[in-house]
Amino acid sequence: xxxxxxxxxxxxxRLQGQAEKILETAPRSEEYALKPPDFHGLFPKMMVKExxxxxxGTPLFFDKYNEKxxxxxxxxxxxxxxVRGAKRRxxxxxxTPDADTExxxxxxxxxxxxxRQEVIDKMLESGLWPMIRQRPYSVIAxxxxxxxxxxxxxxxxxxxxxxxxxxxxxxxxxxQKGLDALAKLTDGDVNLSIDAENxxxxxxxxxxxxxxxxFSGPHPAGNIGVQIHHINPINKGDIxxxxxFQDVIIIGRFFEKGIYDPSKIIALTGSEVLNPRYxxxxxxxxxxxxxxxxxxxxxxxxxRFISGDALTxxxxxxxxxxxxYDNQVTVIPEGDxxxxxxxxxxxxxxxxxxxxxxxxxxxxxxxxxxxNIRSGERPFVITGIYEKVLPMEIMPMQLIKSIMINDIDMxxxxxxxxxxxxxxxxxxxxxxxxxxxQTIIREGLDTMQREFS
Amino acid sequence: MKPLHDLVEKVKPHxxxxxxxxxxxxxxxxxxxxxxVPGNVTRRxxxxxxxxxxxxxxxxxxxxxxxxxxxxxxxxxxxxxxxxGVEAEFIDQVVYGLIQVLPIVVVSYISGLxxxxxxxxxxxxxxxxxxxxxxxxxxxxxxxxxxxxxxxVATIFAVIIGxxxxxxTGMNILNPALLARAFLFFAYPSYLSGEVWIAGxxxxxxxxxxxxxxxxxAIGEGEMPSALDMFLGTIPGSIGETSTVAILLGAxxxxxxxxxxxxxxxxxxxxxxxxxxxxxxxxxxxxMEIPPYYHLIMGGFAFGTVYMATDxxxxxxxxxxxxxxxxLIGVLTVLIRVVNPAYPEGxxxxxxxxxxxxxxxxxxxVQSHIKKRMKRMEKIPAKA
Numbered sequence: 001x002x003x004x005x006x007x008x009x010x011x012x013x014r015l016q017g018q019a020e021k022i023l024e025t026a027p028r029s030e031e032y033a034l035k036p037p038d039f040h041g042l043f044p045k046m047m048v049k050e051x052x053x054x055x056x057g058t059p060l061f062f063d064k065y066n067e068k069x070x071x072x073x074x075x076x077x078x079x080x081x082x083v084r085g086a087k088r089r090x091x092x093x094x095x096t097p098d099a100d101t102e103x104x105x106x107x108x109x110x111x112x113x114x115x116r117q118e119v120i121d122k123m124l125e126s127g128l129w130p131m132i133r134q135r136p137y138s139v140i141a142x143x144x145x146x147x148x149x150x151x152x153x154x155x156x157x158x159x160x161x162x163x164x165x166x167x168x169x170x171x172x173x174x175x176q177k178g179l180d181a182l183a184k185l186t187d188g189d190v191n192l193s194i195d196a197e198n199x200x201x202x203x204x205x206x207x208x209x210x211x212x213x214x215f216s217g218p219h220p221a222g223n224i225g226v227q228i229h230h231i232n233p234i235n236k237g238d239i240x241x242x243x244x245f246q247d248v249i250i251i252g253r254f255f256e257k258g259i260y261d262p263s264k265i266i267a268l269t270g271s272e273v274l275n276p277r278y279x280x281x282x283x284x285x286x287x288x289x290x291x292x293x294x295x296x297x298x299x300x301x302x303x304r305f306i307s308g309d310a311l312t313x314x315x316x317x318x319x320x321x322x323x324x325y326d327n328q329v330t331v332i333p334e335g336d337x338x339x340x341x342x343x344x345x346x347x348x349x350x351x352x353x354x355x356x357x358x359x360x361x362x363x364x365x366x367x368x369x370x371x372n373i374r375s376g377e378r379p380f381v382i383t384g385i386y387e388k389v390l391p392m393e394i395m396p397m398q399l400i401k402s403i404m405i406n407d408i409d410m411x412x413x414x415x416x417x418x419x420x421x422x423x424x425x426x427x428x429x430x431x432x433x434x435x436x437x438q439t440i441i442r443e444g445l446d447t448m449q450r451e452f453s
Numbered sequence: 454m455k456p457l458h459d460l461v462e463k464v465k466p467h468x469x470x471x472x473x474x475x476x477x478x479x480x481x482x483x484x485x486x487x488x489x490v491p492g493n494v495t496r497r498x499x500x501x502x503x504x505x506x507x508x509x510x511x512x513x514x515x516x517x518x519x520x521x522x523x524x525x526x527x528x529x530x531x532x533x534x535x536x537x538g539v540e541a542e543f544i545d546q547v548v549y550g551l552i553q554v555l556p557i558v559v560v561s562y563i564s565g566l567x568x569x570x571x572x573x574x575x576x577x578x579x580x581x582x583x584x585x586x587x588x589x590x591x592x593x594x595x596x597x598x599x600x601x602x603x604x605x606v607a608t609i610f611a612v613i614i615g616x617x618x619x620x621x622t623g624m625n626i627l628n629p630a631l632l633a634r635a636f637l638f639f640a641y642p643s644y645l646s647g648e649v650w651i652a653g654x655x656x657x658x659x660x661x662x663x664x665x666x667x668x669x670x671a672i673g674e675g676e677m678p679s680a681l682d683m684f685l686g687t688i689p690g691s692i693g694e695t696s697t698v699a700i701l702l703g704a705x706x707x708x709x710x711x712x713x714x715x716x717x718x719x720x721x722x723x724x725x726x727x728x729x730x731x732x733x734x735x736x737x738x739x740x741m742e743i744p745p746y747y748h749l750i751m752g753g754f755a756f757g758t759v760y761m762a763t764d765x766x767x768x769x770x771x772x773x774x775x776x777x778x779x780x781l782i783g784v785l786t787v788l789i790r791v792v793n794p795a796y797p798e799g800x801x802x803x804x805x806x807x808x809x810x811x812x813x814x815x816x817x818x819v820q821s822h823i824k825k826r827m828k829r830m831e832k833i834p835a836k837a
Contacts, residue, residue: 013501159501235830304500311499332501335494338458342490343508350504356513356710357504371494375486375506376579379623382510383770384714393826397770398819413823421498428499432506433623438498 004196005230007217009391011353011426013159015310015332016366019267019276021166026279028099029286032075033083033092033321034060038314039130040442041139041449044071044090052079057104057126057260060093068143072127074262074283076102092321095284103259111180111255119184123251126260130324131247132185135228135240136417137445147241149188149232152179152248154204155195155215157222158309162267162327164245165201166278171249172203178252182243183209193227220391225423229392234417244325266322270310270331271368272296272303285322287329295331302334304371311425312438335372343375353389353430378433389426394419396427400437403444408451416444461485479573483580510712511585517706517713518589518760520699522558525692526550529597532651532689553597554692557604562588564605568612572621583622583629583766584612590630590760593693594753594801595637596645603641607633627808628767631757634801651689665690667752667790667797670740683750694756697749704759713763716772717779721758724783725749732791740791748787757786757800767808771818778814782807 036044043064048054054077059070073079075097083092106126114122120143123129134141141147155164168175183190189211194204196214205212213231215221224242234240243251246264253261262283268290269276279290287305295303306313307323310330314323322329339345351359351367359365386396394415402410421438428437467473468481485491487508495502530546530553541549565584573580591608611633616625638645666678666688678688686696694700707713729745736742748754762768762782769778782803789799796802 015501233829304494306500310501313500315496315500330500336492338489338492340458340489343506344512352504354503354505354711356509356712359504369501371500371502372490373493373495373502374490374504375508376491376493378507378579378581379621381507381583381623381766383765383768384716384772384775385711387772393822393829395771395819395822413826414819415826425499429501430503430505432503432510434502434506436498 004214004216007215007221007226007230007391009388010157010218010220011389011430012157012218013311013351013369013429014366015159015269016271016368017269017273017276017331018160019162019269019278019328021163022277023166023265024277024279024290026281026285026289028097029282029289031080031094031096031286032073032077032282032284033094033286034071034074034284035092035321035323036061036071036090038324039063039071039140041065041137041446044093046082046093048079050079050081053077054079054095055102055104056262057106059127060095061090063140066140066142068124069129069140070124070127071130072104072260074260076100101261101282103261106254106258106260108255108258111177111184114184116184119181122254123181126254128247128251128254128260131243131251132241133243135225135234135242135420136238137449138420138422139449141239141241145239147186147188147239149240150182150186150190151224151228151231151240151242152182152190152192152210152245153222153224153227153242154192154207154245155199155222156245156327157195157219158311159219160267160269160276160328160330161222161309162265162269162278164204165199167246167265167327168201168203168249171252172201174249174252174256175203176207176252177255178243178248178250179207179210181251181255182248185241189232191227191231193222193224193231195222217391220389220423220426223423225418225420226391229418236412236417238417244327246327247325264327266290266326267328268294268331269328270306272301272331272333281322283322283324286319287316287322288319290329291318291331302336304332304334306330306332310369311429312422333368333370335370335374339372353385354432373434375434377435380433380435382432385430385432386427389430390423392418392423396424396437399444400424400427400435400440403440403447406447408447411444411448416441416448420445458489461488476574479577479580480570483570483573486579507582508585511582513706513710513712514586514760515589517703518586518593518693520702521593521693521696521756521760522554522589524686524696524699525593525597525694526554528686528695529553529692531687536651550597554592556601557592557595557597557599557692558589560601560604561591561608564608565591565612568609568617572617576621578621581622583616587611587629587633591633594630594634594691594756594761596690597692598651599637599644603637603644607636607640610636623766625766626812627805628761628764631761631801631805631808635805638798638801665752665797670743670797680747680750683747691753691756694753697755700755700759707759707763713759714765714768714775716775717763717768718758720776720779721762721783721786722749724780724785725754725758725787726783727780728784728787732787748790752790752798753800754786757782757804761800761804762807767811769811769814769818771815771822773821774811774814774818777818778807778811781810 044061046061047059054073057072062070077095077097080094080096085091132141192210193213196216220226307316308326399414421441424437424441468478530549534541565588569584611629615629615632619625684697708715725748726745729748732741769775785803786799
């Protein structure tokens with residue numbers, strides 16, 4: 001327990017707009033949506049018709065390739081419509097909520113009496129299963145697999161990430177119950193990682209029935225992939241499962257009350273938010289509920305709304321919906337204005353990991369970064385910078401190149417099973433050639449998945 | 454900057470699809486992005502990006518080259534007046550240097566960028582920034598007496614054969630600037646050896662030896678300059694390579710900003726000292742008797758170490774590989790200098806040689822990395 005895994009490589013990007021530790025209750029949304037694109041590789045098949053009444057926990061659709069996995073309504077109400085995108089891909093499944101949420105009763109007995117299969121069945125039935133994800137590939141776990149271990153990260157180091165200590169307050173029992181449920185799913189360990197210095201909550205630090213690992217260091221120390229790599233790395237043929245921190249609480253709530261209640265506490269963050277705070281919302285809530293009247297008003301500057309953090313989140317409309325796995329909403333300025341000689345002028349407002357700007361002289365300063373790419377895409381030129389932000393025994397540039405040339409053998413040897421797009425988010429951030437590394441990693445994972453399924 | 458931006462926006466339609474100058478879109482784009490960082494935004498992946506880009510990287514190399522260039526300009530004038538025996542003020546020396554050096558720089562940039570723009574247009578990709586640096590490196594590694602047409606031919610050769618045939622910046626195997634130098638060296642040997650190192654003396658004077666220290670040692674005639682002169686750079690030689698002091702200033706810029714690889718620089722120096730030391734122990738001829746550190750301040754060693762060996766594209770790309778790559782450059786340079794009197798300047802050939810071997814070094818580094826990963830796999834049972 002005393003051993004601290006020290007992460008040395010990495011980078012904390014200092015953004016403006018950290019959420020204050022004040023919890024607000026968001027107004028009830030006028031609509032909720034489940035977004036199939038949140039689940040990579042999902043091919044949704046609808047189970048309800050427009051106008052159907054649904055309760056919280058009623059199945060809406062299932063995965064064509066994984067039929068046992070159903071996705072259920074986060075609130076009760078009326079199934080309103082589908083929003084489709086290019087090639088008729090389903091983007092949003094919208095629900096108009098009732099005034100009061102009516103929950104489907106899943107008739108849960110005592111968790112202690114249930115065996116592994118019963119727990120899995122209940123989770124599948126209630127729509128909790130998509131919260132269980134697996135490595136390799138970073139997709140929803142297959143209920144028939146037996147993972148060698150399960151991982152939960154008890155802290156988050158992403159830019160402006162929410163504080164799990166604050167979130168768990170008042171839900172400590174549910175968190176523990178969720179961990180107990182996870183322990184039923186594997187013969188191996190349930191591993192919970194904590195921040196050696198900053199995790200104070202007793203419920204996290206001294207969680208029972210799990211192996212607690214202490215980490216310290218900059219982002220991506222809080223990334224599950226980095227933690228798995230240092231605790232029990234994935235080799236070819238291994239499967240591990242991982243669950244998001246808040247999803248553990250939701251799972252615990254389910255086994256406590258027998259209802260699917262996916263309400264969570266999210267942080268509203270970013271330089272464009274007037275009062276960055278925490279809000280209690282349900283999964284699939286409309287982002288405008290919490291951003292309304294809380295965004296800096298300037299005519300000149302367009303805003304980027306992100307469900308998730310600024311490195312890995314999904315771009316959404318200001319009227320868009322919260323993603324299934326996301327614990328924060330980030331609002332930053334769009335960088336859609338050209339800048340005169342921008343590459344030459346070392347403005348103190350610019351942040352760079354390299355010492356060609358002045359940001360390295362001001363380690364206290366917080367930045368209002370925008371979404372400008374700064375230049376077009378180039379071939380790899382600079383070497384040796386990606387390794388500095390990837391705390392894994394992996395050669396990032398060589399792995400990316402092996403994916404680019406579709407060399408499956410090489411990808412495997414260089415460790416593609418261990419990584420997910422989010423682990424390369426910092427590499428993508430620092431890349432002077434502006435190569436879209438997260439997209440490339442996802443393509444590589446897709447290739448491997450196709451090859452072996 | 455609004456009026457300028459308005460102007461750019463006004464002429465833009467002519468270069469876009471359907472416009473009159475559609476063919477020149479890439480040329481226009483290069484100038485547009487030079488003037489204004491475009492308002493392109495991220496769409497997926499990381500929403501925010503580091504402010505660093507290729508242009509800024511290259512600009513820092515140019516800044517790091519400035520001390521060598523400025524010193525070189527003065528030294529060209531200084532050497533000229535010294536050889537001709539004419540008393541001259543500092544300002545005269547600089548003016549003479551400018552007259553000799555500036556045209557070479559301009560010709561190098563014009564011929565190289567022309568090729569870059571043509572290829573960007575043919576291949577329809579953005580103009581790469583790589584040549585901003587190559588265009589400055591080429592003038593600095595050749596003598597000031599090189600005829601301008603030769604500068605142009607060498608630059609065009611280097612850009613086409615060194616870079617564009619491989620797919621442009623980032624894809625090249627050899628350092629383009631060194632390739633230009635090597636091209637001149639082998640295609641026009643008489644212009645790059647013997648009495649060429651002092652501009653404007655060849656015809657006028659017979660009695661003055663313009664030989665470099667390396668040539669003195671290789672041929673065994675003439676007078677060796679003092680170590681201090683070689684360190685300061687007040688000796689004949691290629692425009693930018695003579696002053697170790699100026700190059701050290703550049704090295705500080707490169708290392709401080711993180712643009713140049715300190716690993717490579719240190720290991721090249723270590724390799725040079727190592728080989729110099731070994732040969733010094735043997736010491737069977739005059740060249741071997743010189744103290745090992747002489748190698749660092751003679752010829753193009755310092756310049757090659759700081760600006761050429763560190764070129765990230767043609768160097769080794771792995772951490773460990775950089776040490777091996779650098780060390781071998783240092784060793785080979787001294788070896789070529791001392792053992793093969795036909796090529797007194799070993800730096801250029803050593804770097805080009807190691808450029809070719811860098812992918813091989815990387816291959817073995819990656820293989821050992823893979824082996825390490827495999828070992829780990831054995832250590833941890835697949836199913837815990």
